[in-house]
Amino acid sequence: AADRFAIHPQRRYLAGFGTGGTLAWELFLNSPAGWAGAMCLSGRFPKISHPLAMFRELQQRRLLLSAGLDAAP
Secondary structure, rough: OOOHHOOOOHOEEEEEHHHHHHHHHHHHHHHHHHEEEEEOOOOOOOOOOOOOHHHHHHOOOEEEEEEEOOOOO
């Protein structure tokens, strides 16, 4: 879509719910430079070896995390 519509990288966000939210968060942590931010709704923390490896790049991005009352721990 980015090739066809010329969307600027600072306007692209990842978003997902549940497992999709976990995947969005994981992709964002692994490659923050390609995204303006991410939104994880009712997802778990991703199981990756170095989640804050790109900490400096993450400081310039946005992340929304949300959990429901019935979410599994």
